[in-house]
Amino acid sequence: MPANGTGQRLLDSATEAFAAKGFHGTTTRDIATAAGVTPGAVYVHHRSKEELLYSISRVGHERTLELVRTGAASSSDPVQQISTMVRDFVEWQAANRTKSSVVNFELAALTEEHRADVLEIRRSVDAEFRAVVDRGRQQGLFHIEDTGLAVLALLSLCVDVARWYRGDGRQSAAGIGEHHSRMALRMLGAEPPSS
Incomplete structure (x- = not known):
């Protein structure tokens, strides 16, 4: 940048x-x-309008990966990890909704090379979630049938905030993050972490 x-x-x-x-x-x-x-x-x-889009998209995806990795490293408890990962991801999406909408919904306009680069970062985000969800399933903390589908649902829950959040409603970005964090745990059949 x-x-x-x-x-x-x-x-x-x-x-x-x-x-x-x-x-x-x-x-x-x-x-x-x-x-x-x-x-x-x-x-x-x-060099081009597309390069501008690539810069925006790459930086946004790198920030997401950083948030997710920090959340995963915040605890050894998969329930707490997912809670933090989803909360922070959603809060960032909401607080940066304009950038988030571009980062998440304009990927088709990138060149093949740039799209591949950004999708590699997305795969890393997915892998962080999968590792935590798998560990939670193995420990009997998450009650789901399919890790891949569960992670897809979690990521959709997080990313889609950029489509509808406007910042002028009754919930703050932090409030939406907390709400979605609790919802994510319910989706996984988990008990919320103790405070």
Whole structure:
């Protein structure tokens, strides 16, 4: 990600534009105008509009992986791990809903190489969840039939927040994170962790 002010403004304006209009509905002129620069400045900092999307998507996925790994490392108890992983993932998705919607729902616009790179990070997120859910099943803490389907449901629960959360309702991002954390444990047939 560019370290300078103009590069960051371009990333921020691209995020807003992609969220509002979609990748294909956004022009480099839209991005430049919102960043307060000329359209040519986009190409000084990024090779293409797609590279902007890739930067946004990669950083967002790396942040998700970091949150999930931190949650998994927070305890040796699978129930507590899932509780923390889901809570933090959902809270980040809600608090960063504009970026999250771009990160999660514009992947088809990436080049094959860039999409493969981002999907590799997604597979790492999936693997972190699978490891914890498998351990919880083996310990008799999670009562599910299929780890893969359970993890798919958990990830959908987390990612989909970006579709509907607006931040102006009765729940904060932290409140939604706590709610979804409890819901995730119920989905797994687990007792909530003791406080």
